[in-house]
Amino acid sequence: MPFIPHTEADIQAMLDSIGAARIGDLFDEIPATLKTGRLSAVPAGMNEMQVARLMSERAAQDAPLLNFIGAGAYEHHVPAAVWQIVSRGEFYTAYTPYQAEASQGTLQVLYEYQTMMASLTGMDASNASLYDGASGLAEAMLMAVRAHKSARRILIPASVSPVYRSVARSIVRLQNIELVEIPFDAATGTTDFKMLEQSAGNDFAALVVPQPNFFGALENVDELTQWAHAQGALAIALVNPLSLALLKAPGRWGASGADIAVGEGQPLGIPLANGGPYFGFLCCKQALVRQMPGRIVGRTLDMEGKPGFTLTLQAREQHIRRAKATSNICSNQGLMATAATIYMALLGADGLRRTAAASHANTAALAAQAEGIQGVKRAFPGPHFHEVVLQLPAPAPRVLEKMLAQGVLGGLDLSTHYPQLGNAVLVCATETKTASDLQRYIDVLRASLNQP
Amino acid sequence: MRADKPLLPEASEMDTVRHYTRLSQKNFSIDTNFYPLGSCTMKYNPRACNSLAMLPQFMARHPLAPDSTGQGFLACLYELQEILKDVTGMAGVSLVPMAGAQGEFAGIAMIRAYHEARGDTGRTEIIVPDAAHGTNPATAVMCGYAVKEISTGHDGDVDLDALRAAVGPQTAGLMLTNPSTLGIFEKNIQAIQKIVHDAGGLLYYDGANLNAILGKVKPGDMGFDVIHMNLHKTFSTPHGGGGPGAGAVGVAPRLLPFMPIPLAGRICSPPGEKVHGGGKAGGGNVHYRWLTENDLPQSIGRLSAWMGNAGVLLRAYVYARLLGAEGMCRVAEFATLNANYLMAELGRAGYTLAFPLRRASHEFIVSAKRLKDETGISAMDIAKRLLDKGFHAPTTYFPMLVAECLLIEPTETESKETLDAFVAAMKEIWDEAHSAPGLVKTAPHTQPVRRLDDVKAARELDLVWKPAA
CATH class of the missing domain: 3.40.640.10 (Type I PLP-dependent aspartate aminotransferase-like (Major domain))
Structure with missing residues (x-):
């Protein structure tokens, strides 16, 4: 489907106007030795229905998760x-x-x-x-x-x-x-x-x-x-x-x-x-x-x-x-x-402020509940916006993997870039998270730490 | 804490929707007008590319989610890398750069990394033809190089004597667009390649005009060491009123270790080993993961926080799958047919062809100098009058080597009827220039505003709205 509208009559009339016998002649300034243009790795074209099927299958492999990662990219509701x-x-x-x-x-x-x-x-x-x-x-x-x-x-x-x-x-x-x-x-x-x-x-x-x-x-x-x-x-x-x-x-x-x-x-x-x-x-x-x-x-x-x-x-x-x-x-x-x-026009100053405040409040609530789990604590107790670092009583990669198996993206493992923080994860709960989402996070985290 | 309120609109959703819908109606676009803007490849942007890239699973995924949760996305990107390798004849492709200019940056940074890795530190210059896009010299400077410009011969090709005189032990590389910004194929490319390589320099291919040779000639076969492609041109992702684009880079074998990261990697595990998230895309034991610093320790590094303009890459992938190998070859054929037809017809209409003895590639230049001498009507006046006739203007005053130039690129997706209507409009303007020059000089007459005062805009800067005091 190359989206080319020309009829055979169009092509002939255009070639006549140019004074060329065939389309291939239009490439006659290119040295013949360079014209090797065979595409061996490009698959044959598909119609829109076939590509739509392919892409739907690909997308289905990437099923959405309950996300608590921020770290520079944030999940917000977009009107x-x-x-x-x-x-x-x-x-x-x-x-x-x-x-x-x-x-x-x-x-x-x-x-x-x-x-x-x-x-x-x-x-x-x-x-x-x-x-x-x-x-x-x-x-x-x-x-x-x-x-x-x-x-x-x-x-x-x-x-x-x-x-x-x-x-x-x-x-x-x-x-x-x-x-x-x-x-x-x-x-x-x-x-x-x-x-x-x-x-x-x-x-x-x-x-x-x-x-x-x-x-x-x-x-x-x-x-x-x-x-x-x-x-x-x-x-x-x-x-x-x-x-x-x-x-x-x-x-x-x-x-x-x-x-x-x-x-x-x-x-x-x-x-x-x-x-x-x-x-x-x-x-x-x-x-x-x-x-x-x-x-x-x-x-x-x-x-x-x-x-x-x-x-x-x-x-x-x-x-x-x-x-x-x-x-x-x-x-x-x-x-x-x-x-x-x-987005900013739709939300206005008040809407933007409510979104920011709700994100801050959700993260604060999540951190407070998480600190109720034995061995979990905030690394830095001072004021924050909508992300916090949680230190865990077990290696972060293993905990996050267990949470993922339950459909929860539990945060970003900080051990590679900040080994001095120990078993630390960076967690974000924006305005998109409900009270039951937060509860689910806590339940899954608790289970992943093998705590009843 | 913030004490003041930011200055944002206070309006209902309906009024907001009306406001921006009305603003959209003040734009020319591919969907509404023929848009023959030279060097920009304004071809039809298939709707399927947009809707399939915006499937909810793709839109919802966080860039830091584990690779196992993005196997469908990664498979698309891996396959796009493979397709682009084949199309360009290069050994490796990185999809990282977010626009053509960033692709250029990646390419020149790789050239620098290559020379430095060999301890060849005396190479301080990048050679750029005078007809090149402004991004070429600007990029060389951003990569810490001095720029040496070389002239263009009267037939539009690079002046080989000037090139021979310019190269030396200080030459890091040459940046070349082929077909060039003059709309012609650089016939001496093999000689150029030899001159630069013999001097120890590398050859950079600016892929702005790749649409002209898609499926016909591979830059890798021309001897280029590194190239960038504008996926928002050749692979028909939308321009969005100024971006986002995507500037994937391709490299010859010797530059493979220096590619910008991350790359999409395909991993084949031993039989029997279970891989989380594998399955359908690769069948059984194939899965995909990002290749990072650990895999490419000599990489020039990261140029974006995540994976460039990922959504643009998905659109390019869908486009490539819709076209397939045969469709891609037809792109170059019909882009070239349309350009040569339009060039022939405009020549007959009285406009001066800049290179009458050359074939047009996918674009070409006409000069309005004769018309200006006769009537005072300039290329700019023609551009503005075309807006009145429902056509977006071609690129004007670039490249600067041709006086009163109009750089015209029709693309393959336009019909003969549209091209004929454009020729008719250009003929009308030719006649108006003689019969009613005032009408042309004061154009446009049908747009939301008349000709704007650019000098005032720059002298009395008004960049943000301020409420009346």
């Missing part, structure tokens, strides 16, 4: 209207809005998106999305190094997601940028200020400030931001956007606010979907706007004085500046930003 609208062909099959007059729909959505994200983060400006939170963090680091001009080191707490640190390192190390890890305080799970102080006086471009951090714990963001600024460095806020319905916006951290706010946009209306597509968001203070990577939409006037929207500040971008661009990014995650915009 049906979000993807019904996003899937409209006018959004779904448009290209990047190069022809502004014929793309006012996409452009206005992205302008609304920028407005919502800037407000949520307390920043002056937002771009129109990046690939995901992890690669977005790398872009924020590159931006900070460009802005700082002299330093090429970035301080990053070990309480930042290990996978984010790994991705950021893969990307920024090629420009000789060094990531310096700051340990966390074993008692609180938050950045160890004494260890941070040891970096004082060294030349570094930015400090990454996660909120909440990978353990779900709340960092002392005011103090960390102040400290970074006192060292002449930028503060990069790495935030969960949903948490910002409850927590202080990065633009208000410390005396003058963080300089860049970046993170994973998935909690705002994007399904888990095996990890993608999601989107990264990046917001900043006015002074840094021209250092931003990626597309930015601006509001302007048309020749009749009517307001309209267009891509702007393109002189930063690769198609204009080439080797001197702020990033090589071209396609971003426009459709995901569209979904997030509709």
Whole structure:
């Protein structure tokens, strides 16, 4: 099914117009020795009914589980209207809005998106999305190094997601940028200020400030931001956007606010979907706007004085500046930003706040009930958003495997990345979990620990 | 805790749905208009790809759920890797990169890792033809390289003398698009390949134009060491108003150890051993798992938190299964037929062909310079007037080597009737340029807004809405 509409008569008329005898002649500039194009590993084509059967069978192998894993990808309820609208062909099959007059729909959505994200983060400006939170963090680091001009080191707490640190390192190390890890305080799970102080006086471009951090714990963001600024460095806020319905916006951290706010946009209306597509968001203070990577939409006037929207500040971008661009990014995650915009519009500030609060409350309730099981305790008792680290009285991989056999994804095993935490799992219960879901978790955990 | 309320709309669900539905109606899209945007391959996006990628089990699965609970998903990705290996003639494929530009990053990072692993540290330059996409030089810089541009000959091919003069012990590699951004097949590819390889450099293939040769020529057979594919072009996943895309990379054997992770791996267990989650997809003792740092210790690493744009990859997989081997060959044939037909007809209509003696690949360039000299009507004016006639504009002013250029890519999914209607519109504009130039210069007249002031947008930045004080 190649979706080609030509009739035999069409083909003949077209070849006559071109002056070619057959379609094969159109490839006559390709050296004959290169035309080896036999596809031996590509199966024969199928019709839609056959492919639908195949995919349904594949999907049936991946039966849903009762999920308590977060760790950077969160299960939230997405109102049906979000993807019904996003899937409209006018959004779904448009290209990047190069022809502004014929793309006012996409452009206005992205302008609304920028407005919502800037407000949520307390920043002056937002771009129109990046690939995901992890690669977005790398872009924020590159931006900070460009802005700082002299330093090429970035301080990053070990309480930042290990996978984010790994991705950021893969990307920024090629420009000789060094990531310096700051340990966390074993008692609180938050950045160890004494260890941070040891970096004082060294030349570094930015400090990454996660909120909440990978353990779900709340960092002392005011103090960390102040400290970074006192060292002449930028503060990069790495935030969960949903948490910002409850927590202080990065633009208000410390005396003058963080300089860049970046993170994973998935909690705002994007399904888990095996990890993608999601989107990264990046917001900043006015002074840094021209250092931003990626597309930015601006509001302007048309020749009749009517307001309209267009891509702007393109002189930063690769198609204009080439080797001197702020990033090589071209396609971003426009459709995901569209979904997030509709999600935020449907929920409003109050709905977002209720979702965040319910997620916090569910996780708190789950942790409290879990601590009722003998030998189970929270690793860090301080304030958290919607994730906590539970320490178990048995090896985590074995417990999680037993829970999986009962249809429950019991959390993320932390033993690989944080062996110092012992038998620890990272657990998340969002607003999607009911009281009986929490009870089921507790029952299954208890049974998996061989406790009656 | 937060003291202020974020500035989000307060509206009913119905009003919200109306608002965004109305906004959608202000867009041109493939579903509503012919969209011959050169270099972007705006072909039909089959609906089955969308609905089957959005089956509830795929949508609900957490990326950190154990591999045993995602065997169906992993099987699709593994098979997509195999299909793309065959299509490109490469030894390995990683699906990680989330767009073409990230695929380029992965490719150049692998070239760098290869040279470094050999202790060959003096290679500091990437060579890029002047006609290349802007992402090529921008990527080389992101990977820590200096960029050396080389010129294009008058027939549109790379200037071989310029290339010979440019290569040396400092050359890490050459980035090349073939067919090129000028819409022609680089005839001297074998000579280019030899010049670069003899100098110790590697050859990077920008797959933006893979649609032109799908099933006809494999980049691996042309001697490329590493390539990226834009699955949102050639494999018909939607562009979504600017992404998500997917920029899978393919590599020659010597770059296999450096591929970005994770990869989808297929494991055959000894007979008799029971594997949780195995079964139907592989039959018996076959199962799938992610290959990670432990499997590829020399990998350039991770470029996304999880598995790139997983849902886009599922759409590409469905598309590949619908087409099959025979369908893929027909893609290149009909994309090329449509482009050459449209080029011939627009030549007859008076537009100047940039390379009249060459075959078009899946796209081609016409220049409006003659029309501009005669009437003052520019390529931009033509682009805007086309919107009035219900057609999205071609790519304008890229590549910059051709004055007043329109880069036109019809794709294989358009009918002759649509192409004829487009030619008729272009003829009308030609006539209007002579009879009523003011009408063309002030176009568009039928869109939600008239021509927008880009200079004002950049000078008086208005990036977020602010309530009236």
